[in-house]
Amino acid sequence: xxxxxxxxxxxxxxxxxxxxxxxxxxxxxxxxxxxxxxxxxxxxxxxxxxxxxxxxxxxxxxxxxxxxxxxxxxxxxxxxxxxxxxxxxxxxxxxxxxxxxxxxxxxxxxxxxxxxxxx
Amino acid sequence: xxxxxxxxxxxxxxxxxxxxxxxxxxxxxxxxxxxxxxxxxxxxxxxxxxxxxxxxxxxxxxxxxxxxxxxxxxxxxxxxxxxxxxxxxxxxxxxxxxxxxxxxxxxxxx
Numbered sequence: 001x002x003x004x005x006x007x008x009x010x011x012x013x014x015x016x017x018x019x020x021x022x023x024x025x026x027x028x029x030x031x032x033x034x035x036x037x038x039x040x041x042x043x044x045x046x047x048x049x050x051x052x053x054x055x056x057x058x059x060x061x062x063x064x065x066x067x068x069x070x071x072x073x074x075x076x077x078x079x080x081x082x083x084x085x086x087x088x089x090x091x092x093x094x095x096x097x098x099x100x101x102x103x104x105x106x107x108x109x110x111x112x113x114x115x116x117x118x119x
Numbered sequence: 120x121x122x123x124x125x126x127x128x129x130x131x132x133x134x135x136x137x138x139x140x141x142x143x144x145x146x147x148x149x150x151x152x153x154x155x156x157x158x159x160x161x162x163x164x165x166x167x168x169x170x171x172x173x174x175x176x177x178x179x180x181x182x183x184x185x186x187x188x189x190x191x192x193x194x195x196x197x198x199x200x201x202x203x204x205x206x207x208x209x210x211x212x213x214x215x216x217x218x219x220x221x222x223x224x225x226x227x228x229x
Contacts (some may be wrong), residue, residue, distance in 0.1 A: 024128045046220060060217060103170065106165070
């Protein structure tokens with residue numbers, strides 16, 4: 001059974017960079033797209049960006065200037081970096097798998113990790 | 120890229136049917152047959168319930184169904200059960216290799 005697990009600091013200071021990693025187990029990271037989605041407290045889901053295992057990236061236009069998603073196929077991991085964070089970036093961050101950039105079939109999700117932006 | 124519009128809440132009694140709408144534009148919902156729906160229980164990750172507008176993954180009860188007309192997609196839960204009480208989110212392909220979610224709908228079983 002495919003499993004995704006987010007990891008990273010739970011507390012980030014304003015203006016600094018948020019860095020998270022998603023480790024994929026029970027299957028290979030190849031041949032799929034891998035995405036990051038976040039959910040601010042009490043609010044809805046927001047797609048941040050996705051990456052194909054070859055390294056091609058796709059970003060939410062509203063976050064594009066601050067986001068970098070990368071992949072390490074040797075470790076079966078992909079990562080998120082969000083720079084210049086503010087309190088508005090406080091959220092639960094999820095990683096998920098989808099079969100293509102057009103079919104929005106997010107069939108596997110990590111459990112999510114809470115990130116708080118605060119000094 | 121604006122969030123898709125969903126009602127904040129819907130409710131129904133056990134056994135009844137409820138329908139959640141998800142309204143977008145011709146650039147997202149109306150332009151592609153790539154709409155999915157997710158159920159989210161409190162404190163849990165979202166779970167895929169419907170994909171490609173109306174397809175159900177294995178294991179999802181057949182009381183969940185999806186449809187689309189123009190710029191509006193819909194999720195219908197027939198024979199509502201207590202365990203269906205949750206938040207539901209729609210998601211659509213929005214062109215230019217981007218995805219957009221709806222604001223979410225809270226389903227309450229009376």
